[in-house]
Amino acid sequence: MLQANKQENIGDNQVLKMIQRGIAVGFPIMIGYLPIAIAYGVLAKQAGLTLVELTMMSVFVFAGASQFMAVNMIAVGSSAIEIIIATFILNFRHFVMSLSFMNRLRPVSLKWKVPLSLGLTDETFAVSSLHAKEANEEKGSLFYTSLFLTAYFAWIAGSFLGGVLGEIIPQRLSDSMGIALYAMFIGLLVPAVKKQWRLALISIAAILINVICTSLLHMSTGWAIVLGTVLGGLCGVFLMREEEEK
Amino acid sequence: MTVFLIVIGMSLLTMIPRMIPAFLVEKLQFRGWVNRWLNAIPFAALGALIFPGILSVKEGEPSVGIMGGIVAVVLSMLGLNVILVVIGAILTVFLLPI
Numbered sequence: 001m002l003q004a005n006k007q008e009n010i011g012d013n014q015v016l017k018m019i020q021r022g023i024a025v026g027f028p029i030m031i032g033y034l035p036i037a038i039a040y041g042v043l044a045k046q047a048g049l050t051l052v053e054l055t056m057m058s059v060f061v062f063a064g065a066s067q068f069m070a071v072n073m074i075a076v077g078s079s080a081i082e083i084i085i086a087t088f089i090l091n092f093r094h095f096v097m098s099l100s101f102m103n104r105l106r107p108v109s110l111k112w113k114v115p116l117s118l119g120l121t122d123e124t125f126a127v128s129s130l131h132a133k134e135a136n137e138e139k140g141s142l143f144y145t146s147l148f149l150t151a152y153f154a155w156i157a158g159s160f161l162g163g164v165l166g167e168i169i170p171q172r173l174s175d176s177m178g179i180a181l182y183a184m185f186i187g188l189l190v191p192a193v194k195k196q197w198r199l200a201l202i203s204i205a206a207i208l209i210n211v212i213c214t215s216l217l218h219m220s221t222g223w224a225i226v227l228g229t230v231l232g233g234l235c236g237v238f239l240m241r242e243e244e245e246k
Numbered sequence: 247m248t249v250f251l252i253v254i255g256m257s258l259l260t261m262i263p264r265m266i267p268a269f270l271v272e273k274l275q276f277r278g279w280v281n282r283w284l285n286a287i288p289f290a291a292l293g294a295l296i297f298p299g300i301l302s303v304k305e306g307e308p309s310v311g312i313m314g315g316i317v318a319v320v321l322s323m324l325g326l327n328v329i330l331v332v333i334g335a336i337l338t339v340f341l342l343p344i
Contacts, residue, residue, distance in 0.1 A: 028328045053249045060257035070256060080248055084255035088263075093291075095263035100287035102267040103276065113268040120264050122295055129288035175304065176340035179314035182300045183335030186315060189292045190322035202286050203293030210294040221299075228294030229287060236286020237279045 011139075018139045022146030025131055028187070029123045029147075030154040032180035033064075035169055037155050040067055041162020047075035051163045058159040062152060063121060065221075066090045090222035096229055097125040104132050105144075112141040119148035123181060130188045198239045206232025303339065314339045 037058065044054035049071065057067055066087040073083045098120050105113055127147065134143040161168060169177070193200045210228035213219040219227070276284070296315070303311035317338040321331045 028332050031329070031332055049249055053253070056250075057253045057256070060253055061260055063260050066256065066260065070252065074249065074252070080252045080255060083252050084259055087256040088259040091260045092263055094260070095267065096287060097291060098264050099267040099270065100284040100291075102271045103281065103284045106271055110268065110272055113271075114265060117265045117268040118261055122291070126288060126292055126295070173340060176336050178303045179300075179311065179318075179335045179339045180332050182296055182303065182311065182315060183318040183332045184328055185292050185296050186318040186335075187322045187326075187328035187331035189289065189296070190319055191325070192289065194323070199286075199289045202289040203296075206290035206293035207297045211298055214298065225291075225294045229291045232290030232293060233283050233286040236289070237282050240282040240286050 014139050015142060018134070018137070018142040019146045021134075022143040022148075023150050025127060025143075026124075026147040026150030028180075028184045029127060029151040032123065032177070032184055033151060033154040034158045035174045035177040035180070036064055037158025038162035038167065038169060039174065040064065040071070041159040041164075042167055043068065043162075044071045044159070045163050045166075047071045049074065049163075051160070054163045055156065055160045058156045061087075062119065062155060063087075063091050063094070064155070089220065092222060093122075093226045093229060094120055094125075096226060096233075097122070100233075101125055101129060104129065105135050107136050108141045108144075112145070116141070116144055116148060119152055121151065123184070124148050124151050126185055126188055130192060201239060202232055202236050205235045310339055310342060313342060 040058070041054055044057070044067075045051070049057075054071075057070070061067055061070075069086060069090060070083050073086065098117050101120060102113055102117065105116070108116075124147065128144055131143070131147075134140040137143070167174065189199075189203060193203070206228040209231050210224050213224035213227050214221065300311040300315050301308035303314060314335040318331050318335040321334045322328075326334070
């Protein structure tokens with residue numbers, strides 16, 4: 001009896017620990033998302049969307065770049081079909097990212113994987129991929145769930161606030177906060193590269209491909225990122241070791 | 247009403263590509279090279295997401311993004327927590343003379 005109680009306590013602690021860790025790790029995404037989401041809310045309102053519509057878009061789509069694009073397209077009177085297809089193209093990179101993340105998440109059951117896949121953005125993918133070891137820990141699914149929910153709620157709350165209150169962060173500060181997500185990406189990449197310089201080659205290859213696709217071939221951002229990620233990642237076939245603990 | 251349809255359509259076409267891989271990995275076991283490829287994807291994605299996007303942090307002034315980026319690299323080289331790297335980069339861009 002005592003033994004069973006003890007066991008339960010350890011289980012509860014692990015649950016709490018994973019949730020707390022997920023929120024802490026997701027916090028930088030929150031900082032990055034809030035000003036962008038507010039800017040989205042303001043823009044959507046100006047484009048003529050109601051508060052309900054612009055918030056619903058954040059709830060159901062949860063993909064920043066495509067929401068900005070959609071709102072701009074609505075403002076200039078594009079058709080629904082055009083907007084939906086453009087969204088698909090821009091967000092197709094999430095397929096590649098999801099495949100990579102779900103392959104890492106094999107120890108987690110399908111009933112967790114499916115809802116988690118819906119929360120996948122550039123940012124949640126980047127952060128959770130560099131915290132891959134939690135996938136093998138007990139209650140690891142809770143770590144990713146709370147990480148994703150932190151980002152998700154920041155996105156929805158920011159959109160709503162932007163729609164209600166307008167530009168509440170002073171213009172100059174919100175301009176400066178545009179660097180936040182890039183700094184987060186750098187802050188994730190550098191420590192990994194410091195441990196294994198070979199990883200830098202993968203990133204550099206992806207950057208080169210991305211630049212070639214956008215500047216020389218004049219591709220859209222969406223496709224350029226897909227190609228940079230897929231082809232850059234191919235370098236990893238020769239550079240990564242089989243059981244890389246990354 | 248149209249906006250509502252747009253939201254539904256966008257939602258479906260964003261959800262489907264995100265969700266399919268969850269089922270794929272249930273059905274398929276990958277060969278070694280595919281696993282290495284997929285494990286390299288995050289590092290490729292980080293590269294492609296950082297550059298050249300960072301140049302457009304401030305429109306028409308790529309140097310602003312570059313400065314913020316350099317500070318972020320230096321701070322993370324020093325081993326600072328991501329959150330401090332983010333705050334350092336924001337402050338740099340904020341304090342840059344315009």
